[in-house]
Amino acid sequence: MKKSKVDLKKLGTQKYIVLIVLIALYIFFCIASKTFRKPTTLISLLDMSFYYVIMAIGVAFPIMTGGVDLSIGTGVICYALFGGTLVRNMGAPVWVGILVAIIFGVGIGLLNGILVAVMNLPPFLATLCTSMITRGLGSMCKATPWPTGQQDGAWFHNIFKITLADNTKIPVGFLIVVAAALIMGYVLNHTRVGRYTLAIGSNKEATMLSGVNVKFYHIMAYVICGLFAGMASIAYASAIPTVQPGTGAGMELDAIGGAIVGGVSTAGGIGTIGGTVFGAYVICLLKVGLPFIGLQAYWQQIITGIILIGAVMIDIVKKRRAQF
Amino acid sequence: MKKKVLAALVSAAMVSSLLVGCGSSTGDTAAATAATTAAAAAATSAAATEATAASNDLLTGTEFEGVTAKEAYNFSVIVKSFQSTYWQAAITGMDMAKEELGITYDAQGPNSESDIADQVNMLNSAISAKPAGIALAACDTKSVLDSLQSAKDASIPVVCFDTGVADAPDGSVVATVATDNTAAGSVAADKMYEILKDKIASADGQVRIGEVNQDATALNIQQRGLGFINELIKLVTADGKTVAVAGNEYYVNAAEGANGDEASADVVIEVAVPAQTTVDLCNTEASKIMSKEDTIGIFGSNQTSAEGVLAANNNLGVLNADPSKGMIGIGFDAGSVIKAAITDGTMAGAVTQSPLLMGYYSIYAMTMAANGDKVEDFPMNGYWYDTTNMTDSQIAPNLYD
Numbered sequence: 001m002k003k004s005k006v007d008l009k010k011l012g013t014q015k016y017i018v019l020i021v022l023i024a025l026y027i028f029f030c031i032a033s034k035t036f037r038k039p040t041t042l043i044s045l046l047d048m049s050f051y052y053v054i055m056a057i058g059v060a061f062p063i064m065t066g067g068v069d070l071s072i073g074t075g076v077i078c079y080a081l082f083g084g085t086l087v088r089n090m091g092a093p094v095w096v097g098i099l100v101a102i103i104f105g106v107g108i109g110l111l112n113g114i115l116v117a118v119m120n121l122p123p124f125l126a127t128l129c130t131s132m133i134t135r136g137l138g139s140m141c142k143a144t145p146w147p148t149g150q151q152d153g154a155w156f157h158n159i160f161k162i163t164l165a166d167n168t169k170i171p172v173g174f175l176i177v178v179a180a181a182l183i184m185g186y187v188l189n190h191t192r193v194g195r196y197t198l199a200i201g202s203n204k205e206a207t208m209l210s211g212v213n214v215k216f217y218h219i220m221a222y223v224i225c226g227l228f229a230g231m232a233s234i235a236y237a238s239a240i241p242t243v244q245p246g247t248g249a250g251m252e253l254d255a256i257g258g259a260i261v262g263g264v265s266t267a268g269g270i271g272t273i274g275g276t277v278f279g280a281y282v283i284c285l286l287k288v289g290l291p292f293i294g295l296q297a298y299w300q301q302i303i304t305g306i307i308l309i310g311a312v313m314i315d316i317v318k319k320r321r322a323q324f
Numbered sequence: 325m326k327k328k329v330l331a332a333l334v335s336a337a338m339v340s341s342l343l344v345g346c347g348s349s350t351g352d353t354a355a356a357t358a359a360t361t362a363a364a365a366a367a368t369s370a371a372a373t374e375a376t377a378a379s380n381d382l383l384t385g386t387e388f389e390g391v392t393a394k395e396a397y398n399f400s401v402i403v404k405s406f407q408s409t410y411w412q413a414a415i416t417g418m419d420m421a422k423e424e425l426g427i428t429y430d431a432q433g434p435n436s437e438s439d440i441a442d443q444v445n446m447l448n449s450a451i452s453a454k455p456a457g458i459a460l461a462a463c464d465t466k467s468v469l470d471s472l473q474s475a476k477d478a479s480i481p482v483v484c485f486d487t488g489v490a491d492a493p494d495g496s497v498v499a500t501v502a503t504d505n506t507a508a509g510s511v512a513a514d515k516m517y518e519i520l521k522d523k524i525a526s527a528d529g530q531v532r533i534g535e536v537n538q539d540a541t542a543l544n545i546q547q548r549g550l551g552f553i554n555e556l557i558k559l560v561t562a563d564g565k566t567v568a569v570a571g572n573e574y575y576v577n578a579a580e581g582a583n584g585d586e587a588s589a590d591v592v593i594e595v596a597v598p599a600q601t602t603v604d605l606c607n608t609e610a611s612k613i614m615s616k617e618d619t620i621g622i623f624g625s626n627q628t629s630a631e632g633v634l635a636a637n638n639n640l641g642v643l644n645a646d647p648s649k650g651m652i653g654i655g656f657d658a659g660s661v662i663k664a665a666i667t668d669g670t671m672a673g674a675v676t677q678s679p680l681l682m683g684y685y686s687i688y689a690m691t692m693a694a695n696g697d698k699v700e701d702f703p704m705n706g707y708w709y710d711t712t713n714m715t716d717s718q719i720a721p722n723l724y725d
Contacts, residue, residue, distance in 0.1 A: 035615035043639045044611050048604065135435055143408050145661050149668070167641040240603050241631050241638075241661040244407045246435035247602050287605075291612045296572065297599035 014263030014314060015275030022282050029289035036292040043161070046171040049284040050160050050235035051076065053177050055255035056262070056280035057184050057273060058228025061221040063259055064188075066201045066268025067116055067123030069222060071108060071130040072229040073252030078138030079104045079233035080243040085141045087153060094153035097146070101237075102230035108134060109226015113219030131252070139245040146237040157238045173235060177277065180228075185273040187224075197221045201268025257304065258283040261311040265319075282307070382681070387700055388688040393425045397456035397694045399687070402446055403433035404461045404486070408627050409659055410679050411461075413724040414486070417683030418459075425691055429459075437542075438601050440464040447471045451478055457690035461486040465543045472496040481693035485686040486679075487544045499689045499699040503677040505544045508706025509551025509625065512654050512675045515708055516552075516621050517559040519652050519672060523620055524565065524591060532592045534613035534622035536629040538601040540574035548625045548656070550578055553593055557581045560591050571595035594619075598632070606632020614640050614651065621652040627662065630655030630674065634665050645672040645710075658723040666710060673710030678722045 029036045055072050062069045083101035086092040092100075108130055115126035147153040157163070160173030188194035196217035199207040208214045237243055262279025264271030283304065290300040383389045401418060403411045415431055422429060432450075434442035443463045448471055450458055458475060460482055462468045468489060475482050476496035484492070488500040516533065517524075524531055533556065537549040553569060558581060560567045566584030568591075569576050575595040586592055594613050598605035606624070610633045613619055622643075624630030633653055637643045644650025646669070655662045655674035665671040685702055692699045709719045 035612065035617075038615050040639045041611065041615060044608070044636070047639065048608070139406060139435055142412065143659070145659075148661070149664065169639060236604075239635070239638075240607070241635050242603060242659065244436075244603065244628070246405055246407045246439075249436075250600065288608050288611075291596070291608055292615075297597060297605075297609075300599055 014311075014318075015272050015278055017314075018262050018275055018278040018282060022278050022285065025282065025285050025289065029285070029292060033289075033292040033294075036289060040169075041288070041292070043169050043171055045284060045288045046174055047161065047239040048288060049281055050173040050177060050239065051232040052251075052255055052258060052284050053277055053280040054180060054228050054232040054235055055251070056258040056276050057180055058225040058232070059252070059255050060259045060262075060264050060271055060273065060276040061188075061197055061224045062112075062116075062123060062127075063256065063264050063266060064197050064201045064268055064271045065218055065221045066204070067221075068127065068256060068266075069109075069112060069225045069229075070124065070127040070252050070256075071112060071134055072225065072232070072255060073250055074131045074135035074138060074248040075105060075108055075226070075229045076233045076236055076251060077243060077245070077248030078134040079230050080146075080237040081138045081141040081144050081245060083233065084144035084146045084237060084243055087146060088144055089142075094147060094156045097153075098156065098234050101233045102227065105226045105228075105230020105233065106223055107226070109223040109229070110219065112226065113222030116222060117215045117218035131249070135246065135249065138248070141245055143242050143244045145242045148241065156234070160235055160238045180231075181273050181277045184224075188271075188273055193217060193220050193224075198269055198271070201265075201270070203269075254283050254287070254304075255280065257308050260308060260315075263311075263315070265315050266312065267319075270315075279311070382684065383688070386685070387702070388685060388692065391425075391688055391692055391695075391697075393427050393691045394695050395456075397427045397691065399427060399429040399457045399459060399690050399694075400450040400453065400455040401429050401431040401459045401686075402443065402450060402461065403431060404437045404443070404463050405433045405435060405439070407436055408657075409724050410627055410657055413679040413722070414461075414683035414686075417680035417685075418687050420680075421684045421687035421691075425687065427456075427687070427691060429687070430455075433461075434463065436601065437463050437538075440467050444468060444471060448474070451475050451480060454478060455480065456694040457481045457483065459483045459485055459686045459690055460489075462489055462542075464541055465489045465491070469493065481690065483686050483689045483693065483699075485682050487542060490543060498693040499701050501682055501686045501689055501702045502544070502704065503682070503706055504703045505547035505706075506551035508656075508675050508677065509548035509553075510555035511706050511708055512623050512625075512656065513552045513555035513559065515673060515675075516623060516652060516654055517556060519647050520621055521563075523647055524560065525563065527590070527620075530588075530590060530592060530618055532594055532613070532616055532619040534610070534619055535575075535593065535595045536606055536610050536613070536622070536624045536632055537572070537575065537595065537597050538606060538626055538629045540572055540597050545625060546574075546578070549575055549595065552623055552625065553579045553595065554581065556591075556593060565590040567591045567593065569593045569595065572597040592618075598629075601628055603628055603631045603635055607635035610636035611640065614642055619651060620647070621654070623654045623656075625656050627655075627657040627659050630657070630671075631659065631661050634661060634671070637670065643670050645669045658725075660725045663714070663723055663725075666714065669711070673708060675706045675708055676719065676722045677706055678704055679724065680721060 059069050079101040083097035087097040115121045116123045162170040258280030259276045261282050262275030440463045444467050473493045481498040483499050484497050485501045488502050537545050557567050566589045568584040568586045568589035569579040569582050570586045572595045596609035598609045606629045614636050624633040642651045643653040653671045689699045
């Protein structure tokens with residue numbers, strides 16, 4: 001018994017357990033399905049992971065303050081729709097569309113932050129409201145395809161995936177995900193923004209009493225989340241041919257689920273970016289892998305739900321051990 | 325003191341950046357809306373001018389010939405959502421009829437085609453506002469039955485368009501203006517078999533033809549999906565081959581005439597249904613089928629699932645309109661992504677409905693009902709289109725972006 005405790009400590013955090021689960025799941029799907037083994041499936045999986053992992057890295061920050069951001073699902077679609085409308089219907093260059101999508105994300109993040117940190121709205125309610133607002137705003141636009149093929153501006157697909165002349169795909173977006181994870185891991189552990197994010201989550205009163213401008217750093221957590229939602233909207237637009245108004249609700253739950261599977265505590269104060277990234281990959285792997293082994297769509301949701309319960313249970317057990 | 329000044333500065337900066345953020349986004353919104361409205365207005369006026377010239381053509385021979393509105397009716401229109409450009413084409417058609425008849429209508433729809441409860445609420449509010457008639461495209465045909473009864477009790481005529489409601493209470497639905505979806509699905513199967521006939525006849529082992537349906541609940545998708553499956557079964561068995569249906573339980577159980585099992589049949593029709601009606605989940609389902617070595621064709625039975633097939637093909641690169649070079653992909657409806665894929669030879673073709681005419685005739689049907697005249701159901705065809713006929717005068721107007 002004692003030995004297992006030591007092992008747990010040596011493992012340090014949930015993130016290595018999640019990494020092992022991720023690898024085990026991948027191997028399981030490869031064994032169970034011949035078609036899953038194809039490299040093209042891995043490329044599809046990566047396509048999907050780009051927007052979910054980027055969203056998860058962002059949303060980990062509000063969760064670590066003890067809050068949540070429910071607006072990122074509909075937000076991602078809304079930002080992609082506005083950017084796409086600018087490019088396709090109003091003749092703006094693609095980089096303007098990308099910039100507008102990201103700035104829009106930061107703006108909504110800032111709004112969330114002010115509602116939560118300054119106006120003291122419960123994060124759940126505040127971001128539920130902004131999720132409705134972004135869904136409505138997005139529905140003002142028409143279903144918008146971003147440029148593809150030979151069209152002007154189709155180059156933006158190369159940000160996440162380069163297609164060579166012989167149709168070979170190079171998923172360069174993976175490097176972006178790795179870079180984002182490393183940068184945000186550094187931000188979380190070695191900068192004030194990150195340290196205070198965790199401090200607010202574990203004890204907001206104490207953090208305030210020690211002279212930290214809690215409101216500012218609390219807002220920053222939501223701004224980071226908005227920035228990443230903005231970036232995820234570009235990843236989404238580059239992987240999916242048409243961005244449809246009115247969709248996106250539910251995507252935030254997959255991203256939040258990824259962060260939680262990765263060991264970010266829903267009570268705040270605990271979490272790692274590495275764990276979040278691995279957790280988000282587990283969710284994506286389930287979304288892609290389960291249909292491949294012949295499970296019908298509803299099983300996919302049931303199994304994901306059960307895995308989330310497991311992850312939250314680990315969180316609770318860890319806390320209990322820390323208490324006694 | 326210093327801290328207070330700093331705090332004031334920070335909050336000033338935050339407020340100003342918020343204002344800037346809001347300013348730019350509302351600017352975009354206004355601009356985007358203006359652009360959309362302008363484009364829609366241009367399309368409508370062009371269509372309307374054309375229609376005044378050709379309105380006799382559109383109405384000649386139909387039950388709507390010579391219909392005029394007795395009063396300036398106000399109708400209520402409830403679509404499935406404004407998610408795809410399909411519905412915007414229907415609204416354009418309704419606007420054409422509106423101009424000709426001098427009536428008005430309010431159009432609304434839920435955020436997505438899965439928001440069944442929202443749509444039922446909209447329908448109930450519309451009934452309590454007592455319009456002269458309601459045109460309804462039901463997201464879920466079972467959920468609207470109670471509301472249809474109350475519309476009947478309130479003597480409001482209901483015209484179903486796009487999707488028929490099979491079990492509607494007697495007398496509540498005065499007419500249905502919809503594509504014959506079973507026939508439209510079988511058009512896709514006829515073309516699929518025509519293109520793949522030789523390949524199937526000369527195949528060494530089992531071959532697979534996929535179908536992605538965005539759901540297993542809406543009547544039009546069910547009919548279209550089964551129209552495709554059943555027609556394909558008929559064609560394959562007529563040539564002495566065995567066929568099995570695999571995948572989604574609803575479609576497997578509802579298919580008729582399959583004479584083989586999945587392990588040994590010459591042809592397997594594999595049906596996939598995603599958890600939600602989004603392109604990214606249709607993409608995963610399509611990838612699953614298109615990754616299999618023995619798959620020779622795939623059909624996406626509406627715009628969303630056909631775009632899912634194309635999204636999957638982005639990575640797989642297996643589709644080709646020439647059966648000797650790759651897998652045959654057939655879509656449904658239009659939209660710029662599908663049209664581009666057909667033009668460049670990725671997709672073999674697609675079946676289109678006529679959303680514009682569907683909207684147009686729905687308003688006429690509602691006007692007749694409001695006038696107190698008897699209206700008959702108005703079934704419409706699905707049309708095959710590929711590179712050879714995309715610009716034909718009968719096809720082109722239906723191929724919305």
